[in-house]
Amino acid sequence: MRVLTTILLKILGFFVLLQIALRIIKRFYVFSPPAFMGPFLDSDFRRKLQSPDKVIKRSGITEGMRILEVGCGSGAFTTFAAKASGIKGEIYALDIQPKMLLQLKKKLSRPENRDIKNIKLIEGDVHKLPFDDNSFDVVYTVTVLQELPDKNRALKEMKRVLKPSGILAVTEFLPDPDYPFKSTTIKLGEEAGFILDKVEGNLWNYTVRFKAQKSR
Ligand SMILES: C[S@@+](CC[C@H](N)C(=O)[O-])C[C@H]1O[C@@H](n2cnc3c(N)ncnc32)[C@H](O)[C@@H]1O
Structure with missing residues (x-):
């Protein structure tokens, strides 16, 4: 003993x-986690600690929505978002690292995911999103915001691509070495012009939801 x-x-x-x-x-x-961390990010162990279904629910994702996931990595949450948004929904999974996207592509080719047809993989930088204004119902991001060099610019880009009544959901998780307190995440969102909507979860695993609240 x-x-x-x-x-x-x-x-x-x-x-x-x-x-x-x-x-x-x-x-x-x-710096971002290197691509070899992909399997750790998308592992059963992590799913036990941070339920993807709960994260997706807290992010306000429902059927038929057009959704952008910023920094999808190896896709720990992407397939769950795809299932929650259903056949009429669309998920744009964006990441700056092609090797992370390759891991998500491989994940989508597995037999258990062959019915998922509503995910588009996009290589891109959140500071300069390759989408038109007012394109998405929800933008969500998990353990990404704190590793961005210009958080305010990135958040303003997320706001630009959100529809006027759109939702931004930022999830943070303590084992991440960039983990911030809720108050830091709320401050960043408000400084970028978002309106705080809801905070869910606990100290070490939480989601802050904002409304874009733009004039039409
Ligand atoms: C800590 S990982 C989280 C991945 C995934 N969201 C998860 O929770 O498993 C951060 C991800 O953000 C991506 N990333 C970092 N900077 C980015 C940027 N400027 N634009 C888009 N993605 C970025 C990284 O490549 C990495 O895949």
Whole structure:
């Protein structure tokens, strides 16, 4: 029992030190997780800690919506959004790293996902979105905002592509070395002109929902 406790404490200590080291490095260098992290992002272990169905529900995604996922990575949430929006819905999964999109493409070719036909993969930068104004009902993003070099510009781009009554949903998750408190996320959204709608989840796994509230 004592040996097991020592091992568990060592593992915990390793992760705490890793978090601290990454947070210090990230103060000086802004960088995204490399593509080899894709399988960790889209793993059963993560799904146990952060239920994709709950994240999608909290993001306000319902049937028939036109949706943009910013920084989809290897697609941990994309197929869940696709199912929630149904055959009449459309998901545009955008990421700056082609190797992440390749992992999502492979995921979509698996037998269990062959009925999903409403996802389009887009290689692009959120600071300069390749979409017209007023294009989407929902823009959602999970553990991405804090790693962007110009958060205000990125949020304003998300606002530009949202329909006047559109929703922006920002989800953050504590094991992410960029994790911010809810108050930081709310402040960033409001500074970019969004109106706070709802905050759901808990301290370490939350979604802040904003309304675009644009004049038509
Ligand atoms: C921490 S990962 C999260 C991936 C996914 N949302 C998830 O939770 O599993 C951040 C993702 O944002 C993408 N990203 C970073 N900067 C970006 C940018 N400027 N435009 C679009 N995507 C970006 C990265 O390539 C990476 O896939």
